[in-house]
Amino acid sequence: MKPNYIIDADWQLMNQILIADPEEVYLVAGIGWHETRFGTIGAGKIGYHLGFGYWSGSPYLEKYKGLENQLKGAHKMIVANFKFPVTLESVTDFAFNHWKSSVPTAWAKSVYNKFMEITRMNYNDHLTRNLIFGESWSTKVIAGIQFRRRVAPSGENLEEVKITAVEYQKIRDKLNEIHGTNKKIGPRDKLGEIMLYVNSFWRELIFQAWLFIHKKSTTSTGDHPFGRAIDLRCPTGMTPADFLKFITEKCNTKFNWFKVYSWGVHCSRR
Numbered sequence: 001m002k003p004n005y006i007i008d009a010d011w012q013l014m015n016q017i018l019i020a021d022p023e024e025v026y027l028v029a030g031i032g033w034h035e036t037r038f039g040t041i042g043a044g045k046i047g048y049h050l051g052f053g054y055w056s057g058s059p060y061l062e063k064y065k066g067l068e069n070q071l072k073g074a075h076k077m078i079v080a081n082f083k084f085p086v087t088l089e090s091v092t093d094f095a096f097n098h099w100k101s102s103v104p105t106a107w108a109k110s111v112y113n114k115f116m117e118i119t120r121m122n123y124n125d126h127l128t129r130n131l132i133f134g135e136s137w138s139t140k141v142i143a144g145i146q147f148r149r150r151v152a153p154s155g156e157n158l159e160e161v162k163i164t165a166v167e168y169q170k171i172r173d174k175l176n177e178i179h180g181t182n183k184k185i186g187p188r189d190k191l192g193e194i195m196l197y198v199n200s201f202w203r204e205l206i207f208q209a210w211l212f213i214h215k216k217s218t219t220s221t222g223d224h225p226f227g228r229a230i231d232l233r234c235p236t237g238m239t240p241a242d243f244l245k246f247i248t249e250k251c252n253t254k255f256n257w258f259k260v261y262s263w264g265v266h267c268s269r270r
């Protein structure tokens with residue numbers, strides 16, 4: 001999916017240099033669009049497509065002139081500092097702390113929007129994507145040592161994970177549709193929307209086995225490692241039993257197997 005504002009030869013060069021992550025080439029395409037409409041305005045006209053190493057009003061760095069040097073310079077900075085995947089959060093962090101554009105919040109929004117447009121992700125993909133990549137992931141366990149960090153789902157589970165994420169979104173949307181004006185139901189985000197916390201989602205098989213051995217789960221395999229289950233914390237103002245009733249009666253999801261806990265509801269597809 002080459003963006004139409006980039007010519008073939010440039011796109012080819014980008015794909016040779018920007019290999020830190022499959023998303024890097026689209027991220028840089030977004031930066032190039034924002035900075036100079038990819039070489040057609042401002043400093044882009046004299047070879048600073050990304051505005052990298054170029055400051056108006058002060059001597060700019062000749063070594064970054066030309067597309068190849070622009071890409072290599074940006075790539076180095078991205079490899080060292082960018083936290084993939086591309087989300088508004090990761091682009092904003094990069095804008096403030098590394099790219100250091102003069103208006104970082106606006107820069108991040110613009111670059112991120114262009115990224116979303118050229119990768120043809122729609123609003124729902126965006127929500128799902130931030131759910132999948134932005135929130136709490138599995139804990140990794142190796143040789144009995146627990147690493148508290150995020151582990152992205154493996155490719156083989158990703159399709160199931162995405163379906164689960166979309167079904168999760170239905171529940172969150174329904175909560176807002178039905179209880180949006182009921183202030184007793186929460187918690188709320190800054191925009192006043194009801195948030196629905198995910199306690200646990202995809203798990204590595206080894207983590208599931210670890211939970212089982214430590215009697216924190218009743219199964220050593222199960223739905224979480226397949227990406228078909230999600231544990232949802234009960235919204236405030238509801239009991240877990242109310243919440244289960246809400247999910248099964250109002251939300252029309254593909255979840256067909258549930259378990260109620262003191263903290264909320266496990267939902268899975270079997």
Ligand SMILES: [Zn+2]
Pocket residue numbers: 200224229230231266267
């Ligand atoms: Zn569960």
